[in-house]
Amino acid sequence: MRTPASAGLLLAALAAGAIAADDAPPDGRAVMTLVDARPRGPDERLAARWRLIPKSGRERVRETRTYWRDRRGDDEGLHSQRLIIFDAPAPVKDTAFLVHSRAGAGGEDRRWVYLPALRKVRRIASGDRDKLFAGSDFSYEDLSERAVGEDEHRLLRREELDGVVHWVVESTPKGESGYERRVVYVHPERHTPSRIDFYARGDRLEKTLRIRWQQVDGIWAWRELEMDGVRRKHRTRIEVQSVEHDLGLTDDVFAESALRHGVP
Amino acid sequence: MGRRLALAILLGLGQAPGADAAPSLDGTVYFESDTAWRVYSPRRAQKSQNRIAPELTLQLNDDWGVHAHGWLLYDPIARLNGPDPDFGEFPVDRWNVGGSRHVEAELRELYADWRGRVGGARLDVRLGKQQVVWGQSFGLRVLDVVNPQDFREFILDDFVTARTPTWGARLDGFAGGLTFQALAFPDWEPDDLADPESEFAFSQNLRGLFPGLAAAPGRAPTVILGEDEKPVDASGQAWSFGGRVGGVFRGVDWGLFYWDRTDPLGAFERRVVPVDGGISNVLRRRHRRLRSGGFSFSAAVANFTLWGEGTVSGGRQFVVDDLGDSDGIVQRPDLQYALGLDWNGWSPLFANLQFIQYVIFDHDSRIQLDAFRHFLSVLLRFDLLGETLFPQLFVLYGVEDNESMLRPSIEWRATDRLSLVLGADLFTGPSTGLLGQFSARRSCVPAATGGCLFDPFPGRPSRVFLRFRYEFGFGL
Numbered sequence: 001m002r003t004p005a006s007a008g009l010l011l012a013a014l015a016a017g018a019i020a021a022d023d024a025p026p027d028g029r030a031v032m033t034l035v036d037a038r039p040r041g042p043d044e045r046l047a048a049r050w051r052l053i054p055k056s057g058r059e060r061v062r063e064t065r066t067y068w069r070d071r072r073g074d075d076e077g078l079h080s081q082r083l084i085i086f087d088a089p090a091p092v093k094d095t096a097f098l099v100h101s102r103a104g105a106g107g108e109d110r111r112w113v114y115l116p117a118l119r120k121v122r123r124i125a126s127g128d129r130d131k132l133f134a135g136s137d138f139s140y141e142d143l144s145e146r147a148v149g150e151d152e153h154r155l156l157r158r159e160e161l162d163g164v165v166h167w168v169v170e171s172t173p174k175g176e177s178g179y180e181r182r183v184v185y186v187h188p189e190r191h192t193p194s195r196i197d198f199y200a201r202g203d204r205l206e207k208t209l210r211i212r213w214q215q216v217d218g219i220w221a222w223r224e225l226e227m228d229g230v231r232r233k234h235r236t237r238i239e240v241q242s243v244e245h246d247l248g249l250t251d252d253v254f255a256e257s258a259l260r261h262g263v264p
Numbered sequence: 265m266g267r268r269l270a271l272a273i274l275l276g277l278g279q280a281p282g283a284d285a286a287p288s289l290d291g292t293v294y295f296e297s298d299t300a301w302r303v304y305s306p307r308r309a310q311k312s313q314n315r316i317a318p319e320l321t322l323q324l325n326d327d328w329g330v331h332a333h334g335w336l337l338y339d340p341i342a343r344l345n346g347p348d349p350d351f352g353e354f355p356v357d358r359w360n361v362g363g364s365r366h367v368e369a370e371l372r373e374l375y376a377d378w379r380g381r382v383g384g385a386r387l388d389v390r391l392g393k394q395q396v397v398w399g400q401s402f403g404l405r406v407l408d409v410v411n412p413q414d415f416r417e418f419i420l421d422d423f424v425t426a427r428t429p430t431w432g433a434r435l436d437g438f439a440g441g442l443t444f445q446a447l448a449f450p451d452w453e454p455d456d457l458a459d460p461e462s463e464f465a466f467s468q469n470l471r472g473l474f475p476g477l478a479a480a481p482g483r484a485p486t487v488i489l490g491e492d493e494k495p496v497d498a499s500g501q502a503w504s505f506g507g508r509v510g511g512v513f514r515g516v517d518w519g520l521f522y523w524d525r526t527d528p529l530g531a532f533e534r535r536v537v538p539v540d541g542g543i544s545n546v547l548r549r550r551h552r553r554l555r556s557g558g559f560s561f562s563a564a565v566a567n568f569t570l571w572g573e574g575t576v577s578g579g580r581q582f583v584v585d586d587l588g589d590s591d592g593i594v595q596r597p598d599l600q601y602a603l604g605l606d607w608n609g610w611s612p613l614f615a616n617l618q619f620i621q622y623v624i625f626d627h628d629s630r631i632q633l634d635a636f637r638h639f640l641s642v643l644l645r646f647d648l649l650g651e652t653l654f655p656q657l658f659v660l661y662g663v664e665d666n667e668s669m670l671r672p673s674i675e676w677r678a679t680d681r682l683s684l685v686l687g688a689d690l691f692t693g694p695s696t697g698l699l700g701q702f703s704a705r706r707s708c709v710p711a712a713t714g715g716c717l718f719d720p721f722p723g724r725p726s727r728v729f730l731r732f733r734y735e736f737g738f739g740l
């Protein structure tokens with residue numbers, strides 16, 4: 001079942017090699033194909049601390065676990081699955097969010113949330129893209145994934161960021177999105193995004209996401225993400241505490257029942 | 265018996281094998297002060313519930329865990345309980361501390377969890393006292409039929425508090441893209457009706473509550489309340505069992521349900537007895553076996569989520585006005601379902617419209633309730649200032665009786681630990697309606713011994729309330 005995905009990744013990796021060898025300026029789509037095809041492992045478990053930081057007032061902290069699985073090429077048209085479980089503090093403990101991203105599959109994402117206070121799982125409308133998740137600066141759309149084909153990509157320039165010259169790509173959605181465009185700063189060797197500027201309707205800068213990376217098991221994984229809600233005057237910093245790859249996560253981890261019962 | 269068996273299994277888990285992870289203990293504790301005042305005369309405090317509720321989870325290893333949750337409640341006003349602490353019977357594991365109607369302790373949950381795999385299937389087993397939540401309807405429970413309900417505050421906003429947890433076993437599994445659940449509960453509990461002299465006592469005018477009452481010529485009917493009929497453990501009638509299976513088909517969540525139990529609500533049967541040269545009516549709650557099949561679905565399109573749920577039951581009891589009927593009860597199949605539409609089109613707002621219909625099949629004119637009854641509801645909930653302020657309005661409207669329950673509130677989460685809710689529960693409609701019964705003063709039901717069977721005062725429990733909650737967690 002995973003063969004098509006593996007083949008896709010191989011082709012993309014070969015393409016990446018070709019671009020690197022030529023050192024010719026790639027076009028935007030090629031850059032984003034590299035980003036999409038970078039080695040991520042078949043699945044991931046990540047423990048993180050979310051800091052919700054208002055411009056003034058008290059910082060709030062959330063402890064979370066995230067489970068992610070690559071589903072590109074599967075029979076059901078899925079792109080990936082992600083489950084986020086809140087472990088602390090007490091009032092939000094066991095709140096869980098599940099998304100089945102169907103990016104590029106012609107279907108809408110499927111989302112569920114578990115509300116422990118009600119002990120109920122509710123299906124969430126997929127059109128609710130720009131609603132912010134759990135008081136953070138990440139929208140539901142930010143927690144889903146986008147396939148390369150869902151956006152038009154244009155290489156804008158090369159620009160130095162943290163001492164490295166990055167490719168700067170503008171990605172404009174072809175279809176429904178909570179954003180008018182994104183500007184993505186891509187590390188030219190790791191093919192990881194270091195910064196994303198999100199522009200809302202009217203081309204207003206809505207948010208800026210900065211991502212720091214670490215190498216775990218030979219895979220570039222998040223170390224810290226900071227989403228700066230420019231207009232909201234609020235920030236969310238996600239500090240990754242541990243990352244594990246290739247755990248053999250199975251369907252039941254990403255089933256609606258896992259929201260109620262947790263992950264074994 | 266079932267409760268003792270479950271408790272023995274729980275205690276046996278102290279020797280759970282396979283300790284591949286260090287044991288850990290996590291807990292939360294909340295303090296809650298919930299005070300309500302009546303909005304109609306007499307404008308007095310209705311309750312001042314002060315509750316401390318610890319909740320502990322002991323994770324023995326990767327597979328086994330034990331969870332316990334209880335509370336201690338002190339209410340110096342206690343008008344929700346009525347003046348007699350001995351009225352009716354408390355559910356198991358709820359106690360009046362010191363015989364006082366003001367202090368109540370309750371073990372809400374105590375269960376052991378095992379997680380693992382058998383063959384290719386993921387299994388979760390839960391043994392002990394627990395709640396099982398089916399369905400997602402607002403205001404009225406439609407598919408949420410597993411646990412009995414506490415009606416002491418009629419329809420509580422919080423179903424988690426209103427459910428009466430029960431002892432039993434539950435198995436959840438996932439295999440082949442399907443989730444399944446099997447349930448077996450050996451202990452039976454009735455729905456906890458409010459004391460006849462308490463604030464939310466059902467009105468004796470409520471249609472469908474009491475059957476037609478017999479009276480001697482020229483005399484008003486009188487009533488004697490009898491002891492509830494209960495299922496006998498040894499007969500197996502106390503057992504409840506059932507399950508559900510569900511999955512996702514073409515983007516639609518679906519579920520099928522079955523639940524077989526002795527009806528926890530039951531119905532009041534009537535027996536006519538001679539009293540002092542006349543006659544009186546002995547009313548007692550009768551519980552009969554009720555088998556329900558259920559369904560649910562949920563699908564999201566654009567900004568909308570359409571969902572539905574329902575049950576079809578065989579043998580539900582309905583009271584009749586026919587004095588020629590020997591006990592005043594007939595049994596009929598019925599359908600109860602809800603259709604809901606959630607809307608998320610504007611980020612700070614969650615909106616829901618809900619349609620609920622009750623249908624009695626093979627209806628005849630003797631049955632007090634209409635063959636078709638309809639309720640509509642609207643829920644508007646705002647999330648303002650980054651999950652800090654939550655204004656909310658819930659309106660439940662009963663079509664046939666032109667009755668309603670209005671529930672405006674505003675919640676302020678001052679910090680992660682501290683929240684305040686200010687709100688109201690308001691009722692309108694005639695005294696014969698499910699909601700309207702709480703907007704009218706209750707009338708006197710003559711007792712066989714003279715006077716009123718119970719104090720008709722006060723009725724009209726519409727209220728405003730202020731709830732303060734402080735919660736914290738810890739781990740070892």
